[in-house]
Amino acid sequence: MRTGFATRVWSRAVLTLALGLACTVLWASEGAAQDAGRVKTVKGTVYIERGGQRELALVGAGVRQADTLVTGPDGAVGVTMADDTLLSAGPNSVLVIERFLYDPNQPGSFETALTKGTLAVVSGRIAKQAPDAMRVKTPAAILGVRGTEFLVRASAGSP
């Protein structure tokens, strides 16, 4: 009886807390229709280059096809794509989102190029739709992604 009450109070407290947090959540910016992905984590200096412009990347920023993500010597960035692919780059990295075509009901295509630095990938739905629908390029090779978790270092970068 007592534990039942305590549990109920406790679960209600957790729920209230969660709902309270939901109100303070940093939501993604509006106009998300064109976005292929979204910045979820940022450490140090991170830029998004788009159409010759360079902007500091903040948590919640949209990432689009043809964008380049650039991290500084102290930087790291994590992005979740619309197909649930996770990309995260370490310091001194340059990652180009060359192509991102995703329709849940059609085979898509996702190509990124790591020109320098380090990258961790957890592939998502596009890689599941068809073999080699997702590719990651490095200066020396092309990686056909059949799933799911892997790491890439490009020769021009550090560490």
Place this chain on the structure above:
Amino acid sequence: MRVLARRSGGRRLLLSGLLLAGAVACAAPPPAPPPPPAPRADLVVLLPGPDGKVGAVAVQEAGRETVLNTAYASAHTGPGGPMVPDQATPDEVKSIFAEALSAEPPRPVTFVLYFVEATDQFTPESQALVDQVMVAIASRPAPELTVAGHTDAVGTDQYNDALSLRRAERVRDMLIARGIPPASIQAIGRGKREPRVPTADGVAEPRNRRVEITVR
């Protein structure tokens, strides 16, 4: 006066420190030229997932292909350029990729809500699950949701596409009513394309009448 004395004392200390440093520098042999940096190789390492499952990556260059399909299988550029298969260790991975790995976004999580046949009404258990969805949203940076409707295999593709989208939109509306911005939710209808339990066409299967909410 006191302040002045102390300050000049500090300066004297600084000066003697500099002198000492100079003496040490003079005494030490000239530093050896730094070794040329080791050429950094392109490197690929396949990781096991949290459930221990290992996928596969095909490494393609110059018309050749190496498939990595075991835990920590790796490939890197050799001296002449081509990729050489190898085996990495967890320690190596940690030393090279620690920062990239620590920047990884939270893993997307999926909740499944079930529907009463041929309707867009939830089962009672599914109502309660929505609270868990709200908790998942609250714990994530810049959260987004995909709400995907699914049907069982009774009826035509067209009918099921429409029904699945209606189910997804109903869930989307409910999430909006609970304070989630419409721009953060995408509702899609997947019809009978992706059954949770595979059946022959025309079979009524409650476990396939569902909406999957993915929070990422």
